[in-house]
Amino acid sequence: QKEVEQDPGPLSVPEGAIVSLNCTYSNSAFQYFMWYRQYSRKGPELLMYTYSSGNKEDGRFTAQVDKSSKYISLFIRDSQPSDSATYLCAMSAGSNYQLIWGAGTKLIIKP
Amino acid sequence: DGGITQSPKYLFRKEGQNVTLSCEQNLNHDAMYWYRQDPGQGLRLIYYSQIVNDFQKGDIAEGYSVSREKKESFPLTVTSAQKNPTAFYLCASSAMTNTQYFGPGTRLTVL
Numbered sequence: 001q002k003e004v005e006q007d008p009g010p011l012s013v014p015e016g017a018i019v020s021l022n023c024t025y026s027n028s029a030f031q032y033f034m035w036y037r038q039y040s041r042k043g044p045e046l047l048m049y050t051y052s053s054g055n056k057e058d059g060r061f062t063a064q065v066d067k068s069s070k071y072i073s074l075f076i077r078d079s080q081p082s083d084s085a086t087y088l089c090a091m092s093a094g095s096n097y098q099l100i101w102g103a104g105t106k107l108i109i110k111p
Numbered sequence: 112d113g114g115i116t117q118s119p120k121y122l123f124r125k126e127g128q129n130v131t132l133s134c135e136q137n138l139n140h141d142a143m144y145w146y147r148q149d150p151g152q153g154l155r156l157i158y159y160s161q162i163v164n165d166f167q168k169g170d171i172a173e174g175y176s177v178s179r180e181k182k183e184s185f186p187l188t189v190t191s192a193q194k195n196p197t198a199f200y201l202c203a204s205s206a207m208t209n210t211q212y213f214g215p216g217t218r219l220t221v222l
Contacts, residue, residue, distance in 0.1 A: 043213035103153040
């Protein structure tokens with residue numbers, strides 16, 4: 001079993017919908033959680049960063065961490081065609097530890 | 112403009128040939144990383160370096176080599192020992208935290 005599980009998709013939704021992307025993990029020591037967005041044939045870019053449990057909001061994006069369930073989510077409100085990309089989750093046990101990556105979920109927003 | 116540059120963008124390798132991928136950063140980051148990305152598999156760590164003149168193997172180091180002679184530069188050599196080198200290669204750097212910033216990537220194809 002992988003340490004971090006992420007559904008590869010593709011997930012296809014209509015423009016304007018609320019999107020929910022998720023990762024589950026098995027290592028209870030993980031404390032730092034990140035979401036990266038990767039457009040086709042480009043490098044990933046950091047989207048959201050959270051420490052420990054709770055929610056973090058940035059514009060149309062909300063990152064949620066539930067450590068008791070070992071489950072993290074990224075919500076995208078009012079989705080746009082420009083949000084079409086692969087979304088990668090990453091996490092680590094400490095600030096000086098290596099990141100453990102999910103496989104990425106391909107998201108398609110249909111106009 | 113601060114950032115990470117990778118060159119070339121596309122690279123073709125013949126059987127039995129070594130090739131070197133360039134990665135340069137002007138972010139003054141101490142740590143640098145090389146990842147390999149294959150379709151549907153997320154990011155796999157090849158090598159990382161936390162300080163000049165020191166580097167460690169990642170999960171898939173066989174068939175690859177690196178050097179870190181300068182803080183700004185972390186070149187990756189794909190040797191002929193790497194039997195399946197066709198992939199998208201990503202370089203990243205971080206300031207001794209777990210937040211990594213990525214370059215645009217190099218797509219390597221074996222002919």
